Amino acid sequence: MAAMSALPDLWTHKPRSVLTFRPGTRVADIDTNATPGFSGEKSDAPDLQAERNGVFAALQEQLYACGKTGTDSRSVLLVLQGMDTAGKGGIVEHVVGAGNPMGIRYTSFGVPTAEERAHHYLWRIRNALPGPGKIGVFDRSHYEDVLVVRVHELVPPDVWGARYDEINAFEKELTDAGTAIVKVAMFVSLDEQKRRLAERLERPDKYWKYNPGDLDERALWPAYQDAYQTVLDRTSTEYAPWHVVPCDRKWYARLAVTELLIEALHGMQLSWPPADFDVEAEKKRLASA
Numbered sequence: 001m002a003a004m005s006a007l008p009d010l011w012t013h014k015p016r017s018v019l020t021f022r023p024g025t026r027v028a029d030i031d032t033n034a035t036p037g038f039s040g041e042k043s044d045a046p047d048l049q050a051e052r053n054g055v056f057a058a059l060q061e062q063l064y065a066c067g068k069t070g071t072d073s074r075s076v077l078l079v080l081q082g083m084d085t086a087g088k089g090g091i092v093e094h095v096v097g098a099g100n101p102m103g104i105r106y107t108s109f110g111v112p113t114a115e116e117r118a119h120h121y122l123w124r125i126r127n128a129l130p131g132p133g134k135i136g137v138f139d140r141s142h143y144e145d146v147l148v149v150r151v152h153e154l155v156p157p158d159v160w161g162a163r164y165d166e167i168n169a170f171e172k173e174l175t176d177a178g179t180a181i182v183k184v185a186m187f188v189s190l191d192e193q194k195r196r197l198a199e200r201l202e203r204p205d206k207y208w209k210y211n212p213g214d215l216d217e218r219a220l221w222p223a224y225q226d227a228y229q230t231v232l233d234r235t236s237t238e239y240a241p242w243h244v245v246p247c248d249r250k251w252y253a254r255l256a257v258t259e260l261l262i263e264a265l266h267g268m269q270l271s272w273p274p275a276d277f278d279v280e281a282e283k284k285r286l287a288s289a
Contacts, residue, residue: 007259008048010040015259021185021242027229032189033248038255045251052258053098059265060135062272064103067133071273074178075130076264078257079138081147081231082186083224084214085196086247087254088139091184095258096137105130108139121145121163122170130179135261142167143231150230151223164234171240180264181240184257185232190221192248 007014018037040048066072078096080088096104107128116124122142130136146167150160171181188196197214200206217224236242243260247253 008052010044010048011037011259012039013037014263015256016243016263019243019245019256019260021232021236021244023233023236025232025244027187027225027232030187030244030246032187032192032246034246035249035252036246036256038252042249042251045255049094049251049255049258052255052262053095056095056258056262056265057098057100059262059270060099060103062270063135063265063268064100064133066270066273067103067131069273069276070132072270073132074180074268075132075134075136076180076182076261076268077130077136077138077174078261079141079143079181079183080186080257081141081143081184082247083188083193083221084211084217085193086186086188087250088186090250091186091254091257092137092139094254095261096135099135103134104137105134106137106139109141109144122166125170129174136179142170143235146231147224147227150227151220164230167235168237168240171235171237175239180268182257182260182264183236183240183242184260185228185242185244186247186253187244188247190218193218 013036015037063072063074063076067075080091082088092106096106105128109124109128112121112124125138125142128136128138146160146163149155150157175181197210197218200210232242232244243256245253245256
């Protein structure tokens with residue numbers, strides 16, 4: 001697998017090295033149109049995405065095989081956090097969608113249900129965690145409880161303020177248990193967001209994606225900037241760092257997340273599970289069948 005996971009030449013730096021959040025980075029200064037570490041162009045993206053999807057799919061199948069046979073209980077959790085139109089759905093479709101769906105557990109976290117509100121905010125998160133050999137995908141996540149909840153003042157500051165340390169402890173628990181966490185903070189400019197929202201209003205096949213409430217959230221961007229800044233400052237840890245991905249160019253964001261997943265899987269040093277039967281004996285049985 002090592003050769004298959006070699007970084008393509010169009011990447012001048014490993015995405016992890018250029019996208020991992022660094023203390024002192026300001027959300028307000030993020031260049032959402034940039035392509036950090038990538039020297040190619042949009043025209044390079046289709047072929048490269050297809051090639052790297054193949055690498056991801058092979059590694060993901062290996063992880064799934066290990067979990068299915070009980071030879072390795074580890075898993076991966078991809079956390080996609082971003083404002084509306086940042087491209088979370090596109091990552092799920094064009095990146096994660098390249099894998100074996102039997103080994104993927106996708107969860108989209110919206111407004112909590114009555115049952116979820118009756119429990120601790122991490123209750124629904126724990127219920128959606130990936131099992132052995134699975135890749136879990138969170139479209140939004142437990143971070144909604146220090147983003148939306150904070151911006152809309154749904155609970156007092158002392159309540160959401162205590163959640164950063166609680167989330168860090170939760171993620172440490174997961175990584176200690178064998179889950180590799182890939183956290184992606186997706187940032188899109190207000191101009192690009194407006195363009196994408198306008199496209200949804202011009203195309204009948206996109207109406208279903210449009211939510212009038214998105215404009216209300218858009219008006220709160222300064223408050224969201226502050227909330228995201230605190231999230232990055234307080235919860236980017238050595239064991240579960242945040243990766244800041246510019247998303248004005250969808251093709252770049254998809255390539256970047258693909259590489260982050262490949263790197264996480266490759267770092268697990270997976271191996272195919274051995275046969276639990278006599279291979280040569282089975283060959284003879286099959287030949288005479």
